Amino acid sequence: MNDFQAVADRVEIEALRGEFTDAAMMRDRPRLASLFTPDGALRMPNIPVEQVGREEIRAGGELLQSQWDFFVQTTHPGTIQLDGDTATGRAYIQELGRALDGRQGLNYAVYHDRYQRTAEGWKFAERVYEVRYLDTSPLAGTAPHGARGTEAGPGEAATAAPAPAASFTGPASAERLERVAAALRAGGFAAEILDDVATARARVKDLIPEGTSVLTGASETLRLSGIDEDINASGRYDAIRPRVLAIDRATGADEIRRLVSGPDYVVNSVAAVTETGALVLASGSGSQLPANAGGAAHAVWIVGAQKVVPDLSTALRRVEEHALPLENVRAQAAYGMPSAVNRLLILNAEPRPGRGTVLLLREAVGY
Numbered sequence: 240m241n242d243f244q245a246v247a248d249r250v251e252i253e254a255l256r257g258e259f260t261d262a263a264m265m266r267d268r269p270r271l272a273s274l275f276t277p278d279g280a281l282r283m284p285n286i287p288v289e290q291v292g293r294e295e296i297r298a299g300g301e302l303l304q305s306q307w308d309f310f311v312q313t314t315h316p317g318t319i320q321l322d323g324d325t326a327t328g329r330a331y332i333q334e335l336g337r338a339l340d341g342r343q344g345l346n347y348a349v350y351h352d353r354y355q356r357t358a359e360g361w362k363f364a365e366r367v368y369e370v371r372y373l374d375t376s377p378l379a380g381t382a383p384h385g386a387r388g389t390e391a392g393p394g395e396a397a398t399a400a401p402a403p404a405a406s407f408t409g410p411a412s413a414e415r416l417e418r419v420a421a422a423l424r425a426g427g428f429a430a431e432i433l434d435d436v437a438t439a440r441a442r443v444k445d446l447i448p449e450g451t452s453v454l455t456g457a458s459e460t461l462r463l464s465g466i467d468e469d470i471n472a473s474g475r476y477d478a479i480r481p482r483v484l485a486i487d488r489a490t491g492a493d494e495i496r497r498l499v500s501g502p503d504y505v506v507n508s509v510a511a512v513t514e515t516g517a518l519v520l521a522s523g524s525g526s527q528l529p530a531n532a533g534g535a536a537h538a539v540w541i542v543g544a545q546k547v548v549p550d551l552s553t554a555l556r557r558v559e560e561h562a563l564p565l566e567n568v569r570a571q572a573a574y575g576m577p578s579a580v581n582r583l584l585i586l587n588a589e590p591r592p593g594r595g596t597v598l599l600l601r602e603a604v605g606y
Contacts, residue, residue: 248326249319251361252354256330259363260314266304272297275363276355283368308418308514310336317349324356325364332368337378337515342425344375377515377587380550407561410544410603415514419547420599422516427589429596436464439541439598443469446539446596447476447504454479454499456507456520456527459569460541460605470506477503499526505535508605510562511546511554518542518586518597519554521562523570525582532584538595545603551585558583565606 255274262271272293275281280291281299290299304310317329330350337343348371353364411419416432423430433439443466447453453476461467471478479502483495507527511519518540522528531538548554563580570578589595 245321248321248356248361252319252326252328253316255354255361255363256314256316256350256352259366260312263300263310263312268297268300268304271300275366276357279355279363280365281363281368282365285368285370306338308337310334319354326354326361328352328354335378342375343378343515344373345378346370346374347372407548407557408545408603410601411547413601415547416544416599416601418514419512419516420597422514423512423597424516426516426587427592427595428516428518429593430599431596432599432601435600435602436466436541436604439464439600440466440469442598443506443539443541444475447506447537449475450477451503452477452479453504453506454502454527454530454535456505456531458508458541458605459565460508460543461506463604464541466506466541496526500529500534502530502535504537504539505530506539506541507531508541508543509546511548511557512542512597512599513551513554514547514549515551516587517551517554519551519558520584520586521558521580522582522584523579528582528584532586533591533594536594539598540595541598541600541604543600543602543604546605555583562606 259271259274262268262274275293275296278292279296280289281296282289288299288303290296311334313333315331315333317331319326319328330352332348332350333346334348335343335345349369351367351369354361355364420430420432431442433442447470453470455461455467455470455478458467461470470476471480479498483498486495488495505527507520509518510521513519520528520531531540546557548557558580563578566578570576586595
């Protein structure tokens, strides 16, 4: 083999490896499968997955793709050793991604390759995927979901334009609600998707035994849905809020603090829920936050579909730009003074599985 042919072969094999990454990033599984010989194999022992033949590679890739929220792969050139119409080589991979069930992480891996010259050019005869490093810590970033046919890299996610305030009022799609529910479950919360507030009212009655002590948050979601009245005026429960309102705040501050800190149940809403499975609550006084954080033996959060946001940074924007102005109006009418975000509670996971239940509604309610 002359030097020119060797150079041409190396260039074509390197282009083949680049094409593989491009097809994966563009979610073009038929194109990715076509990069293999008809009996080529893709083996990933760490997962474990073994696909032989173009059809298995295509079908397996589409199944894997359907499970991803986002996925980013970067390929770094490795060695190529030519041997006539065959070759071997290695490519070095960095990947990060998040699955719809909440699994996520960053890894570094190696593809151990065998290549075959064919009438269509160089193809993969075999790719064997070996993970060298895996970090399953929660990823801080997210991917824009406006166009899910392509994947965004880390730089694109970081520089994406912020969601407009109008997007804080529209109900999330069924797909996004499923993604949120899966992420919440992965974090130890129980999560249910319900059609409307009527269904939520019935479900709350199922979840909370009669006679137990229940604290309700100062929530427009609870008021508008009727859940606040169901708990505090029905006589079914030991309702904490009416008891607190009857205590003189000047002389009974300690009694109020003890009552609201550790009820059997706390029922509340949130200012935002992220697609990564975090709940964000905001408060002016902070009095209702201890029960939500862990003081209550059980917690139930009712969340309207308009409160779904991609990530924590957007959740904080929703608090400041959307919820606070509306709460200011309510606080001025109710108390004659403005509200403020003096306390924030972010629940990234539930360390006591089964303690917290999130009822995600398909409709918008509250703010």
